[in-house]
Amino acid sequence: MNKRPLQPVSGPATSTDPLQPACGAPIPSVNSPPGPLFGHHGPASGGRGRHLRDQSGSVLVVLVIGLTVVATLGAAMSLFSTSSLVLQTGSTDFIRAYYLAEAGGRYAIKQIVDLEYGGGSPPTDAQRTALVASLDDQTFTLADGSTFTLDLTYSDYLYTLTSTGDTTASASRAVIYEINVYRPPGGASGTPIPFTTASPGSSQLDPDDWNTTGSPQVSGDTLLMKGSTPVTVSFDWNNSSSSLPDLLDVWLHSDNLLTYEIQAKFNLTADDVVTGISFRLDTDHDTDPSNDEFYGYSLVDVGSGGTLPSFVDRDGDPVSFSSGAQYLMLWKQEAGVKTVLEMIPAPSALLLGSDFDNPTSLIIRVQEQYQSPGVRENLITAYYADTSYSYGTISWDYSDFSLVQWSGCDSANDCSAAGDCSCIVDTSLTSENFSTRLPDEIGLHALGGTAFSKSEVQDLAIRFNFNAGTPTRY
Numbered sequence: 001m002n003k004r005p006l007q008p009v010s011g012p013a014t015s016t017d018p019l020q021p022a023c024g025a026p027i028p029s030v031n032s033p034p035g036p037l038f039g040h041h042g043p044a045s046g047g048r049g050r051h052l053r054d055q056s057g058s059v060l061v062v063l064v065i066g067l068t069v070v071a072t073l074g075a076a077m078s079l080f081s082t083s084s085l086v087l088q089t090g091s092t093d094f095i096r097a098y099y100l101a102e103a104g105g106r107y108a109i110k111q112i113v114d115l116e117y118g119g120g121s122p123p124t125d126a127q128r129t130a131l132v133a134s135l136d137d138q139t140f141t142l143a144d145g146s147t148f149t150l151d152l153t154y155s156d157y158l159y160t161l162t163s164t165g166d167t168t169a170s171a172s173r174a175v176i177y178e179i180n181v182y183r184p185p186g187g188a189s190g191t192p193i194p195f196t197t198a199s200p201g202s203s204q205l206d207p208d209d210w211n212t213t214g215s216p217q218v219s220g221d222t223l224l225m226k227g228s229t230p231v232t233v234s235f236d237w238n239n240s241s242s243s244l245p246d247l248l249d250v251w252l253h254s255d256n257l258l259t260y261e262i263q264a265k266f267n268l269t270a271d272d273v274v275t276g277i278s279f280r281l282d283t284d285h286d287t288d289p290s291n292d293e294f295y296g297y298s299l300v301d302v303g304s305g306g307t308l309p310s311f312v313d314r315d316g317d318p319v320s321f322s323s324g325a326q327y328l329m330l331w332k333q334e335a336g337v338k339t340v341l342e343m344i345p346a347p348s349a350l351l352l353g354s355d356f357d358n359p360t361s362l363i364i365r366v367q368e369q370y371q372s373p374g375v376r377e378n379l380i381t382a383y384y385a386d387t388s389y390s391y392g393t394i395s396w397d398y399s400d401f402s403l404v405q406w407s408g409c410d411s412a413n414d415c416s417a418a419g420d421c422s423c424i425v426d427t428s429l430t431s432e433n434f435s436t437r438l439p440d441e442i443g444l445h446a447l448g449g450t451a452f453s454k455s456e457v458q459d460l461a462i463r464f465n466f467n468a469g470t471p472t473r474y
Contacts (some may be wrong), residue, residue, distance in 0.1 A: 069117065082156050085280030096146070100165025101175040104148030104172075108135050108161050109179060110464035116181045128154050142167065154404060157182035157253055182253035185245040190261070190396055190463030195223045205233065209438055210242040213289050215452075221392075223457040225275060225446035230289045230309075231454060234281055250464050251434045257368040257376070258431040262442060264460045265359035265391060270451035271303025274344070275444075277364055280378065282430040282439035293429055297364045297382055299346070299356055300327040308448045311338045316412075324354055328404060330382060332428060337349055341413070342406035342424055348401070349386045359458065363384035363401050368431055376430040379415045381423045382406075394461045 078338065115123050115131050123131075135448040136152040151162040159443025166172045185191050195218045196206040203217040211234045225231040237244040251258045262277050277299030283292050302308065302321045311319040319340050321327070328344035331340055350360050363383035371377040383401035409421035416423040431441075442462065446454035 008035050023067070040430065054389075055134065057096075061293055068134040073307050085137070093167050093169045094173060095380075096167050097165040097171040097173035098175070099148055100142075100148045101163045101169065101173050102165075104150055104163035105161060105175055105177050107140070107148075107367040108150050108152060108163065109177065111135065112159055112161075112179055112181070122183060124182075132159075135287065142391075144200070146270070148438050154182055178313065181254065184250050184254075184464030186463060188396070188463075190394070190461050191245055192394055193244065193460040193462060195460070207236070208239050209236055209238045209244055211233070211283060211287075212289050214446075221458055223444070224453060225346050225444065225455045225457065226453050227446075228452055231446040232283075232289050232292070233277070233445075234278065234283060234440035234445055236440065238438045245464070248435060248438065253432060254435070254464075256431070257370075257433065259367045259464070260371075260442075261363065261365045261396070262461070263361060264444065265361045265458045266356070267297055267358040267456040268299060268301050269453045270449040271301055271309040273446060273449040273454045274298045274309060275446040276329075276362055277362060278443040278445050279441070280431070280439075281441055281443050282429070282437065283419045287392070294443070295330070295332045295341075295366070295378075295380065295426075295429060297362055298329050298331065298344075298445070299360060299362070301356060302326065308349050309338055313340055313341050317431060326351060326354075327358055328382070328384065330380065330406070330424060332426070334428060338454065342409055342421070344407055347384070347402070350384060357387050359387060359389075361389050361401075362458075371427070376432055377425055377427045378430060379423050379425055390449075390459055394459055396463055 003334060027047045033051040053116075069222075071351055094109065111131060111134075115127060132152050132154050135150050137150070139147050139149040141147045144170045149166070151164075151166045153160045155179060159177075159181065161173055161179065163177070163179040164172060164174040196209050197218050198204045199208050202347055203219065205212055205216060205218060205223075212232065214229055214231030216226070216231055216233050217224045217226055225233075235244050235247070236242055237247050247258065250260075262279060274296070276291075276296055278294045280297055281292065281294035283289075285412075301309075301311060301320065302323060302325045304323060308321060327343050328346055329343040330341045330345075332341060346356065350356055361384060363385065365381045365383075367381075368376055369379065382404040383398065384404060385401050389395075389400055403422050406421040406424065409424065411419070413424050413426070414421050415425040444457055444460070
């Protein structure tokens with residue numbers, strides 16, 4: 001019988017894939033010079049033939065054992081290599097399926113964006129329905145046989161898109177998108193807020209749009225903040241007959257947050273007056289301004305100081321105003337206590353002699369965000385403009401305005417990217433539970449002063465712009 005000579009034993013060939021481990025390096029041939037496993041035997045006295053006959057049985061046993069070990073290791077390494085290859089191939093297929101799903105998402109989102117924003121004005125409900133019908137439950141096949149399938153729904157300004165990628169190897173991945181196409185009232189141009197009256201030619205504010213205390217009056221386009229007591233005017237936006245923007249609608253479509261910018265032009269007509277913009281305003285739906293809660297961004301014109309309201313600082317200590325001075329002030333009222341958050345002397349560009357020039361414009365941006373899940377905060381940024389920003393002009397070009405930098409603010413309250421105190425963070429008054437409280441939210445105030453007429457206001461406007469000039473805190 002012819003015997004086939006023993007061949008070198010080797011494992012699987014080494015993979016050229018850098019992600020694939022190299023397994024089963026070749027094992028030396030049993031005809032190679034013996035290594036340590038077999039020992040090394042030189043000529044022995046007493047005859048070479050007898051020595052080989054004496055050792056032949058043990059050499060054969062060792063050889064069989066060695067081959068068994070090598071075969072076992074080779075089989076194990078072959079199994080490892082095969083398993084690794086299967087895992088790698090499966091992983092690659094799932095990655096390809098994910099990219100297919102993303103490709104489907106991009107395809108559908110482009111069509112949604114083209115419909116919603118390509119024509120300038122929002123599409124009709126019929127156009128949206130037609131788009132959904134053209135994409136929903138549709139499968140698209142690529143040249144290699146792989147596919148993506150789209151499922152699309154639309155409800156209340158929200159598209160919900162599921163894109164599922166499937167490879168030819170039966171790997172499948174799905175990606176879900178939510179595309180909010182809600183457009184806030186006024187868009188990038190904002191919304192002018194006229195001082196509507198109860199009837200043509202009337203000097204009384206329309207109660208369908210406004211809640212008031214004191215005796216405010218309207219003369220043409222101007223609101224006259226008059227009264228021997230504090231004068232406040234606020235949005236009655238929740239009135240079913242109101243022509244004002246629906247703040248609840250904005251809140252519901254922006255993750256239950258309320259971010260906006262407000263501006264107005266002021267002419268102070270008395271000394272010892274604090275007048276300006278109120279925001280995050282909750283009047284508790286009554287006519288007693290002493291229990292209102294709100295932030296104020298105000299002009300402060302000090303005469304003798306005797307008729308100014310009392311303010312405290314963050315530590316609860318009384319705030320003193322210099323006689324004859326003018327200030328810009330950011331403050332809040334809670335539980336009847338007026339707390340100054342920040343205050344600076346009025347910039348000289350706003351002054352004419354010892355008074356504020358006419359008009360002086362105030363612009364405030366309040367951005368609400370989640371500090372952490374469920375915890376809200378306001379990022380408040382203030383601006384001003386001098387008389388070059390004239391009556392009858394409403395612009396949202398911030399190059400027309402000057403940024404207020406509150407000198408010496410505590411770093412814990414500074415949310416400006418540059419650390420220059422141009423953005424103040426506060427968590428006291430937010431839009432939490434807005435849908436149940438339905439607060440007035442926005443208004444104007446004129447406090448103090450012995451004169452019946454305290455200030456005049458024109459060109460009130462608001463803009464809901466969720467991302468404009470976003471201050472960065474994190």
